[in-house]
Amino acid sequence: MKIKKFNNFVKEAISGTFDISPMGPAMPRQQVTPVKGTTNPQIIWIDSNQKFYTQDDWYLLHNEYLKKGGSPLHGFTERNLSEVLNFLEKK
Numbered sequence: 001m002k003i004k005k006f007n008n009f010v011k012e013a014i015s016g017t018f019d020i021s022p023m024g025p026a027m028p029r030q031q032v033t034p035v036k037g038t039t040n041p042q043i044i045w046i047d048s049n050q051k052f053y054t055q056d057d058w059y060l061l062h063n064e065y066l067k068k069g070g071s072p073l074h075g076f077t078e079r080n081l082s083e084v085l086n087f088l089e090k091k
Contacts (some may be wrong), residue, residue: 044078046085054061064088 042055053061056074065084066072068091073080 009050042076044076044081046078046082048082049085058084061085 039073044058045051046053046054056079057074060082061084062073065087068088070084073083
C-alpha cells in the first residue's frame with residue numbers, strides 16, 4: 001500500500017478523481033463507468049448523447065417539439081424521447 005503525499009491527496013480530493021489501481025499482481029485494472037440502465041421508470045438513458053433524461057425533461061422537450069411542428073407522441077419512452085431529440089437537432 002502506497003502512502004500518498006499530502007498535496008497529491010488534496011488535489012484528488014478537490015478534483016473528485018480517484019485512481020482505482022490493482023490490488024495485486026493478478027488483479028485487472030478497475031474502471032468505474034456510468035450506469036447505463038436504471039429500474040426507475042421516470043429516468044431514461046440516451047446513448048447517442050450520453051445523458052439521463054427525467055420525466056420533467058420529457059415534458060419540456062415534448063412541448064418544444066410540438067411548438068416546432070412535431071406530431072404528438074404519447075408516453076415517456078426511450079423511442080419517443082430519441083425521436084423528439086432527433087427532430088429538435090434538425091430544426
